[in-house]
Amino acid sequence: MKFLCVDCDKQMAFEERQLPGDGTLAATFKCPTCGRVVAMLTNPMETQLVSSLGVEIGGRTVPAQPLETVRKMVATGREDAFDEGSEPRGHAAGSNGAPAWSADAQERLARVPNFVRGMVKRIYADYAKERGIAEITPAVMDTARAELGLEGM
Amino acid sequence: MRTYHDLKDADRSGLPQQIGAQRRRVAERLAQVGRVIAVMSGKGGVGKSYVTAHLARALARSGKAVGVLDADLNGPTIPRLLEVPHAPRTTHADGVEPATGADGVKCISMAMLLEDGAPLAFRGPSAESFVWRGAMEASALRELLGDVTWGALDTLLLDLPPGMQRYAELCDILGAPPAVLTVTIPTAESGDAVRRAMRAAVERGSKLLGIVENMVGDEFPGSAGDDLAGEFGVPILARLPWRPTPDAWAGLAGRL
Numbered sequence: 001m002k003f004l005c006v007d008c009d010k011q012m013a014f015e016e017r018q019l020p021g022d023g024t025l026a027a028t029f030k031c032p033t034c035g036r037v038v039a040m041l042t043n044p045m046e047t048q049l050v051s052s053l054g055v056e057i058g059g060r061t062v063p064a065q066p067l068e069t070v071r072k073m074v075a076t077g078r079e080d081a082f083d084e085g086s087e088p089r090g091h092a093a094g095s096n097g098a099p100a101w102s103a104d105a106q107e108r109l110a111r112v113p114n115f116v117r118g119m120v121k122r123i124y125a126d127y128a129k130e131r132g133i134a135e136i137t138p139a140v141m142d143t144a145r146a147e148l149g150l151e152g153m
Numbered sequence: 154m155r156t157y158h159d160l161k162d163a164d165r166s167g168l169p170q171q172i173g174a175q176r177r178r179v180a181e182r183l184a185q186v187g188r189v190i191a192v193m194s195g196k197g198g199v200g201k202s203y204v205t206a207h208l209a210r211a212l213a214r215s216g217k218a219v220g221v222l223d224a225d226l227n228g229p230t231i232p233r234l235l236e237v238p239h240a241p242r243t244t245h246a247d248g249v250e251p252a253t254g255a256d257g258v259k260c261i262s263m264a265m266l267l268e269d270g271a272p273l274a275f276r277g278p279s280a281e282s283f284v285w286r287g288a289m290e291a292s293a294l295r296e297l298l299g300d301v302t303w304g305a306l307d308t309l310l311l312d313l314p315p316g317m318q319r320y321a322e323l324c325d326i327l328g329a330p331p332a333v334l335t336v337t338i339p340t341a342e343s344g345d346a347v348r349r350a351m352r353a354a355v356e357r358g359s360k361l362l363g364i365v366e367n368m369v370g371d372e373f374p375g376s377a378g379d380d381l382a383g384e385f386g387v388p389i390l391a392r393l394p395w396r397p398t399p400d401a402w403a404g405l406a407g408r409l
Contacts, residue, residue, distance in 0.1 A: 002164065044277070052289040067297075068300075076271035082243075
């Protein structure tokens with residue numbers, strides 16, 4: 001899917017993606033010549049079709065996680081399906097530079113369904129590690145969600 | 154006005170590139186696998202999973218490194234057939250470890266990931282779910298191929314569900330049609346359904362390895378195995394009675 005600014009005869013460039021949480025998706029595209037911005041709005045079924053391909057509109061901000069689609073999209077996954085073998089554990093930062101988790105952040109993480117929790121934890125941990133953040137707090141999680149397009153996690 | 158293919162600017166979404174990366178991940182994972190064999194039929198209830206599991210065990214007993222991917226996402230049975238007790242699948246950044254079943258056969262199955270007795274259900278809008286459900290299942294199949302740390306295998310057997318949809322998805326994901334082992338029972342009804350599946354596999358370019366005629370005996374009379382073998386010019390690799398002996402499985406493994 002591409003967008004053409006008819007007046008300028010220029011291909012429009014992707015600007016921003018938003019997932020409001022109601023199953024819809026909004027993506028904006030901007031003409032590099034005249035600056036006109038248009039928004040593509042998809043309904044839940046169209047959004048789901050894109051999700052089912054395991055791709056991200058706007059490009060990937062984090063590498064695909066193992067069994068990502070299965071873990072994000074299966075509604076009947078068992079609680080103890082996965083053991084995060086190489087996940088950092090505990091409150092304190094590990095010797096491998098893994099960030100610590102504040103109590104509030106752990107509480108919030110605990111509300112993520114178990115089937116997908118390990119993957120979500122890994123994404124936040126990688127985000128913090130790459131930016132030199134020593135402790136993951138709810139504020140860090142909010143920032144990561146916005147930057148990485150993790151709405152709903 | 155210019156059309157889609159006229160627009161050549163780099164696209165930040167890079168959806169074709171994302172799809173390409175998915176395919177490369179599968180190819181890289183399977184680079185250590187000697188051969189990928191799809192066990193299929195086109196007919197339900199002929200014993201594909203049973204044959205797959207016991208063939209895998211026989212190959213393993215002969216010293217081969219074998220894996221089984223249970224591609225029947227909606228009716229997975231391989232863990233029970235390979236006597237795999239439930240345990241959480243260990244996950245690393247690089248992938249998810251497969252389970253190890255009887256005779257050292259590695260395997261992965263949706264049965265390991267779903268709640269006991271629960272159907273495979275996806276999050277998403279229920280209306281017109283047929284539009285996206287097939288794509289979702291294909292993505293799950295791709296991930297089971299590419300995100301499981303199979304390691305070096307001599308053979309990876311794929312236990313396909315009845316019908317041809319999963320086979321078509323598999324061809325797209327692999328980028329090339331897999332070799333096919335066909336399972337039928339002797340009846341004419343089975344022959345009719347299996348013939349269509351074999352023809353589809355031939356048209357797609359799969360190599361037909363041969364036929365396993367299962368449940369041979371008085372209960373299901375017929376000559377489907379011989380008929381199909383003659384029509385497609387492939388060997389009958391085994392005729393299995395209701396209770397095959399270990400020698401029967403070893404014979405099949407040796408002829409594959």
